Amino acid sequence: MHARLRTATPIPARRRRAAAAALGAATLVAAGLVASSPAAPAEAAVGDIVWAQEFDGASGSAPDSSVWSYDTGAGGWGNAELQSYTTSRSNSALDGQGNLVITARREADGSYTSARLQSNDKVELKYGRVEARIQIPRGQGIWPAFWMLGADFPQTSWPSSGEIDVMENVGKEPHRIYGTVHGPGYSGGSGISGMYQHPQGWSFADTFHTYAVDWKPGSITWSVDGNVYHQVTTSRVGSNPWVFDKPYFLILNVAVGGQWPGYPDATTQLPQQMKVDYVRVYDNGSGGGGGGGGLPTGTGTVKLANSLCLDVPWAQTHDGNPIQVVNCNGNAAQQWTRGSDGTIRALGKCLDVSNSGKTNGTVVQLWTCNGTGAQRWTYDSGTRALKNPQSGRCLDGVGGLPVHDGQRVQIWDCNTQANQQWYL
DSSP: OOOOOOOOOOSSSSGGGGGGGGOOOOOOTTTTSSSOTTTTTOOOOOOOOEEEEOOOOOOOOOOOOOTTTOOOBBGGGGOOOOOOEOOOOTTHHHSSSSEEEEEEOOTSSOEEEEEEETTTTTTTEESOOOOOOOEOOSTTEEEEEEEETTTTTTTOOOOTEEEEEEEOOOOTTEEEEEEEEEBBOGGGEEEEEEEETTOOOOOGGGSSSEEEEEEETTTEEEEEETEEEEEEGGGGGTSSSOOOOOEEEEEEEEOOOTTTOOOTTTTOOOEEEEEEEEEEEEESSSSSTTTTTTOOEEOOEETTTTTTEOGEEEEEEEEEOOOOEEOOOGGGGGGGOOOOSEEEOOOOEEEEHHHHOSSSHHHHHHOOOOGGGOOOEETTTTTTEEEEEETEEEEETTTTOOOTTTEEEEEEEEOOOOOEEEEE
C-alpha cells in the first residue's frame, strides 16, 4: 500500500520459549545444537532457527540495544502522519511477559507519540522465513507495521533500496492485513501488494497472529497464521529492477494518521499497543542467507587442514575467549552451527573478529552474537577458505605450518595455505 517515507539518515512457528532458552536478545540460535559425528556434520533442516528475538526481560526494560535502534522525531514521515517517534519507555518497553510493547499515545497537549524500532547496521538478514507473532492495535487512524528495508539504505535512496512489508494494517480495516514490496518503478501507491482477510471477518487486534514472509532468491511469499495469500517473483516487476536478493534490516512501528489510514476520530481510543511476542528467522533452504555469501548451513566440526578441530577453550563462554584448534574429541565446544545469516556459532555465541579489526593478526574469539560484520563469514569450497568479508581476510592458524594442537586463530591475508584450509 502507500509507502511511508524513510528517514534520510526443525522448530515450527509456535510460541516455544525453550527453543531459545540460552538467547541474549541478539544471540543467534539454531535447532539441533547437539553433538553430531565429527565425520558427518548434519545439514540444517528447513525450519531451524537462525536468528531470534524473544523479548524476555523485566517489565519496563528497554529493547535490546545490541539489536534495536530508534528512528525519532515528527515531520509526517512522508505521509502526513501525526506522531512523533521517541526513545521513551512510555512508547516502547518489554512487558515482563515475553512481549515487546510499542504504545501510541495522545499526550496532554494533544500531540501524538509512538515508537519505531529498527535494526540497521546491527542485524541484517538475507533470505529465510522471517516471521513475527504480533497482537496489533486497533482504531481509526492507527497504522501498525512489521517490515524491512534494504541494508544499503540510506546510502541507496528509497525506493531503490527496496522495501518488504511483512505486515501492515490500517485501523479502518480491522479484518485485513496487507503485504507489499516497493522498489524502483513499483513504489508508493504502485507497490506490489496483496491482502489477507480474516476468515471469520474478525479484527486482527483481538488476539495474536503470526505474520511471515518466505523469502528466497527471486521470490517472496506472504502468509498469516500459515495461510499463504500473496507471492511476488522476478516476473512481477517486469523490466524494473528486482532489489530483494541482498541483506535487509528489520523495522517495527506504530504510526498515527497518514494519507492511507486516515486520522483518529471520536471513535479512536488511545493509548493503543502493539505487542510483539517474538521475531524469528528460520532456515528455508535458500542457502547463503543473511549476507552469508554461500556459507553452507549445518552443525558439526570445523577442521583445520582436515585434522584439528576449531574449539572453544575449556568450553568457557565468556566474551573474549580466544578460539583455538585442538585434537577432535566430539565435545560441544567443537560443535559449530553455520547459519544462513553468515554466522558460525558454538555454545550460544559467535565466532568474532576482535574489536571488528581488519588488520593481519587480529585475534578471533568467542563473543555474544550481535549481527555485526565482525561475525560474518563466507566459504570458498575451492580453496576451503573461511573469509570475513568486513576485513577481507581469512581465518588463519597463528604461526603458519605445521598446524598443531593448541594453535590459536586470527585473520590474515588469504593465501590458500593449509593453515587457512577449513573442512566443514
